[in-house]
Amino acid sequence: xxxxxxxxxxxxxxxxxxxxxxxxxEAVERLLPQGPCTVLDIACGxxxxxxxxxxxxRKVVGVDxxxxxxxxxxxxxxxxxVRGDATALPFASGTVDAVVIVWxxxxxxxxAPVLTEAARVLRPGGVLITTVDKDAAYFTExxxxxxxxxxxxxxxxxxxPDRSAWVLDRAAELGLRTAGRTEFPGTGQGRSPRRWRExxxxxxxxxxxxxxxDRVADVCRRLAALPDQDTARPDPMYRLIAGQKTxxxxxxxx
Numbered sequence: 001x002x003x004x005x006x007x008x009x010x011x012x013x014x015x016x017x018x019x020x021x022x023x024x025x026e027a028v029e030r031l032l033p034q035g036p037c038t039v040l041d042i043a044c045g046x047x048x049x050x051x052x053x054x055x056x057x058r059k060v061v062g063v064d065x066x067x068x069x070x071x072x073x074x075x076x077x078x079x080x081x082v083r084g085d086a087t088a089l090p091f092a093s094g095t096v097d098a099v100v101i102v103w104x105x106x107x108x109x110x111x112a113p114v115l116t117e118a119a120r121v122l123r124p125g126g127v128l129i130t131t132v133d134k135d136a137a138y139f140t141e142x143x144x145x146x147x148x149x150x151x152x153x154x155x156x157x158x159x160x161p162d163r164s165a166w167v168l169d170r171a172a173e174l175g176l177r178t179a180g181r182t183e184f185p186g187t188g189q190g191r192s193p194r195r196w197r198e199x200x201x202x203x204x205x206x207x208x209x210x211x212x213x214d215r216v217a218d219v220c221r222r223l224a225a226l227p228d229q230d231t232a233r234p235d236p237m238y239r240l241i242a243g244q245k246t247x248x249x250x251x252x253x254x
Contacts, residue, residue, distance in 0.1 A: 018048070019187035024238070025052035027184035028100055031129045031242040032058075037097035040121065042086045042114070043104040047073030053100070054080075061096075063089065087113040091121045098122075101130040105162035112170060119174035122245045128176055129242045132164040135207075137186065137236035145196055145233055148222045152215060157207030164241060176243030183237045190232040197223040 028049070032039065036057045041050040044062030046069055054060045054077070062073050063084045073081045084090040086104065099118040105111040118128050135157065139146035168178060191199070197220050200208045208216050 020185075020189065021048040021052065023184040023187055024049045024102055027182050027238075027240050028053060028102070028129055030182050031127065031180045031240060032100075033097050033127060038095070039098045039100060040089075040091065040096045041100045041102070042089070042118065043101065044073050044077075044081065045069045047076035047081065049102055050080075050100075051076035087117055089117050089121055093120050094123045096121050096123065096126060098127045098129065101128070103131055103134065105130060105132065105167065106134040106160060108161050111161050111167070115167070115170050115174060119171075119176060119245060124245055126245045127179060127242050128171065128245070129240060130162075130167065131238055132162045132167050132241055133160070133239050134162055135160055137238050138191070140234065140237075143233055144226055145191070145193065145223070148226065149196075149219055152211055152219050153207050156211045164239065168241065168243070171243040175246050177246055178241065179244035180242040182240050184240070186236040186238055188235065190235040192228070192230050192232050193223045193226040194229045195232075 032053070038059045039053055039061070041053070041060065041062045044050040044064050045066075047062050050060060050062040050073065060077065060080060062070075062077055062081045063086070064070050064073065064081070065083060065085050067083065070081050070083055082090060086101075099122055101114070101118065105114065108114065115128075115130075118130075122128060135153075139149070139153070171178075196205075199205050200216060200220055200223075203209055208219070
């Protein structure tokens with residue numbers, strides 16, 4: 001995983017900056033409770049999305065374990081950030097109306113403890129909002145990039161941690177019923193064939209790092225043969241789902 005203290009200085013600039021943050025915040029807003037409420041943003045990072053969720057009637061708190069990230073977030077949310085781990089939140093049970101998790105689950109080997117903590121701090125009727133299926137956002141059915149990489153992705157990225165079906169099943173086990181879905185564009189995040197090939201060759205694409213070298217090399221050759229090498233393909237469409245906490249927790253066999 002990245003050293004986020006080091007990444008903090010240029011994180012926003014390399015992740016779509018203000019346009020992507022604006023789109024993300026607008027999508028989260030569509031799923032948030034309206035009126036007076038308390039919102040907890042887990043892994044708030046630099047606060048670039050978190051700060052946009054503030055309203056006069058809404059208390060918003062960002063939590064992150066990276067001091068470097070929190071230092072920047074504090075400028076956007078004065079008095080509204082707390083250092084803490086997503087698997088052991090420094091909040092009492094049943095004390096917040098909404099929990100927001102943006103671009104975290106896909107980084108974790110096992111997101112279950114984070115979802116469990118999010119459900120714990122929610123009041124009955126509270127809402128958990130999280131991004132899911134992040135890697136899939138880049139690969140639409142009509143994309144030439146998707147066609148070239150399909151076999152490798154199916155073989156070596158079958159168990160992404162933020163798969164929406166898994167997240168929804170786990171949420172149901174925690175007493176959260178599906179309450180909404182929406183999407184937002186990763187503004188400026190569309191990649192050209194050349195950028196995809198460079199990212200693969202640099203070892204930045206997880207599902208390629210586990211594949212045989214000859215198969216990765218073949219994909220790179222096919223990417224290099226695509227037309228319009230420096231033309232970015234459409235921006236990814238990121239997915240958000242919301243689950244509302246009920247008073248009854250579903251029991252499952254273990």
